[in-house]
Amino acid sequence: MKRTFLLHLALIGLALLTLTPLLWMVSASFMPAGDANSVPPPLWPRRATLAHYVELFTRLNLARNFANSLLVAVSATFISLITNSLAGYAFAKLRFRGRDRIFALLLGALVIPAQVGMLPLFLLLKSMGLVNTMVGAIVPGMASIFGIFMIRQYALSIPNDLLDAARVDGAGEFRIFSSIVVPVIKPILVTLAAFTFLMMWNDFMWPLIILSDDAKYTLPVALANLSGEHVQDTELMMAGSVLTILPVMIVFVALQRAYIRGIMAGSVKG
Amino acid sequence: MRSTIEQQQNRAAWIFVLPALSLIGLFFFVPVLGGLVLSLTDFDIYAIGSPDTARFVAFDNYRKIFADHLFWKALGNTFTNVLIGAPLSVLVSLGAALLVSAKGVRLPALFRSIYFAPVVTTLVAVAIVWRYLYHPKYGLIDMGLGWLGLPPIDWLGDPHWAMPAIILMAVWKNFGYNMIIFIAGLQSVPQELYEAAEVDGANAWQRFRHVTLPSLGPTLLFVGVMTMIGNFQLFAEPYVMTQGGPVRATTSVVLLMYEEGFRWWRMGMAAALAFVLFVITAIGTLIQMRLQRGRG
Structure with missing residues (x-):
């Protein structure tokens, strides 16, 4: 009895510590300007106002940055679903020369930090005229070793008999992929979609490097930029943070199970 | 007949992997070698x-x-992290x-x-939130310290305190991710082992x-290595919260690389920094694998 009580006390305590920053962010975003900077710091708005959200969308024009982020995250998600699922399936189920060696090379490359390639990638995209474009921001998300790996692990469980039967019936490899493989690997495709969307939406360093003007910034870059100019405007910055976090929270709540499955899948390789 | 089917499969397979491999090749492998x-x-x-x-300047x-000395300072900060x-x-x-996996917990999924919630949040946004939480006068954290009677x-x-502040914030942001992996690991520990230990009179500890x-050995190794690699790449937290200050106390190697490369456009220098970090990360990974293999 006492043990269960202490256990729940610890669970609730940790939950409060975890949620306080997020709840305070939401609460402060509704406070009238200046109210958050009082002693002692208020936990709830004296009276709630939507003024900061209005300002974000009118004077600060954050809607276009929101649209940029959405564009980058959604297109990278779609493109990477196609490229990674085709490759992941081929590595799992099709025989071709050099398959195992290429796959080993890809896995080995997982330890290389992304920053190592960032400077030359910037110069490469510059020579292609893709600096400060949405395409440039999407490039690193269009295919990923981790995504290929995730799909491959899942596709390994597809029975060969199923594929061979279709071949005997005269179905081509593309037909087999679209009508047999895709329905079977659908769960992992949802997982990969959730992962890619969240990763692209939350990414900061690459869009910071490749995008160079206000109108092109993704939301996190625009927000970081804004926070430099509006250090004193606590409530406004909190509204901006809520706006940035809200879409990923919605995606997470909707796809929570798929996302958590992905983390477990990723840990299998250890 | 047999060989044409094989040829067909070989050709189809290459068409399947080509889009992904050319993208990864062009936008990852080529830049890494270029770096x-x-x-x-x-x-x-x-x-x-x-x-x-x-010009070619060798090393x-x-x-x-x-x-x-700024590099050594940044390396020290990165190592602290x-x-x-x-x-x-x-x-x-x-x-x-x-805690979540303990027996008798109500609503473990909740x-x-x-x-897990902080994991999916946008790092830049929560770094901004924490900047205000850390405010010495208006921040909730110092208010909490005040309740405990601390200055x-x-x-x-x-x-x-700047580096500890960044570490605390990062722990808050990330612990849910590894927690999920540990929960999965805990579920795979055979229940009989606990029962046998209990019969032998073993206490909770x-x-x-x-x-x-x-039983968690392999999971610990995986989590340890991944967390370490991630922590070597500290960037957005100091960029947003402290700009590397005060007096360079939170400048990380990646932040230094960013400044060299994209503020001063000394790209040769920045690329060298990236490789130094890569080599250090690789050595760190090897050491950790050695240590934990040796123990397990």
Whole structure:
């Protein structure tokens, strides 16, 4: 009895510590300007106002940055679903020369930090005229070793008999992929979609490097930029943070199970 | 017949892998190799306009880096994040996983989701939130310290506290991720082992020490290595919260690389920094694998 009580006390305590920053962010975003900077710091708005959200969308024009982020995250998600699922399936189920060696090379490359390639990638995209474009921001998300790996692990469980039967019936490899493989690997495709969307939406360093003007910034870059100019405007910055976090929270709540499955899948390789 | 089917499959397979492999090849492998070459040149702001002005300088950049005390400062800060931040993060993750997985917990899925929430949030946004939480006068954290009768701390303004502040925030942001992996690991520990230990009269700590920990071995190694690699790449937190200050107390190697490369456009220098970080990360991974293999 006492043990269960202490256990729940610890669970609730940790939950409060975890949620306080997020709840305070939401609460402060509704406070009238200046109210958050009082002693002692208020936990709830004296009276709630939507003024900061209005300002974000009118004077600060954050809607276009929101649209940029959405564009980058959604297109990278779609493109990477196609490229990674085709490759992941081929590595799992099709025989071709050099398959195992290429796959080993890809896995080995997982330890290389992304920053190592960032400077030359910037110069490469510059020579292609893709600096400060949405395409440039999407490039690193269009295919990923981790995504290929995730799909491959899942596709390994597809029975060969199923594929061979279709071949005997005269179905081509593309037909087999679209009508047999895709329905079977659908769960992992949802997982990969959730992962890619969240990763692209939350990414900061690459869009910071490749995008160079206000109108092109993704939301996190625009927000970081804004926070430099509006250090004193606590409530406004909190509204901006809520706006940035809200879409990923919605995606997470909707796809929570798929996302958590992905983390477990990723840990299998250890 | 047989061979044409094989040929067909071979051709189809290549068409399947080609889009992904060419994208990864062109936008990852080529730049990584290019980075190695770049790090051996004095590529700078003039070379961005006309690349032929860049000259081969062999290991000059590396020599300059190792002679620069700012690099050692950034490396020290990065190591603080790796050697203190990563273990702390893993410990909190393990603790949370044990709590959520304990027998008799009501609504474990709810607690799990709450603890996981910070993981999916946007780092830049929560870094901004924490900047205000750390405010010495208006911040909730110092208010909390006040309740405990402790003096306020100028978290982001005091060089001694700025790095711990960033580490605390990162632990809050990330512990839910590893917690999920630990929960999965805990579920796979055979229940009989606990029962047998209980029969042998082992107390809770002994059961944890001799049953749970050894069973979690591979998971711990995976989580340890991944967390360490992630912590070597510290960037957005100091960029947003402190701009590397005060007095460079939170400048990380990646932040230094960003400044060299994209603020001063000394790209040769920045590429060399990236490779130094890569080599250090690789060595760190090897050491950790050795240590844990040896123990397990």
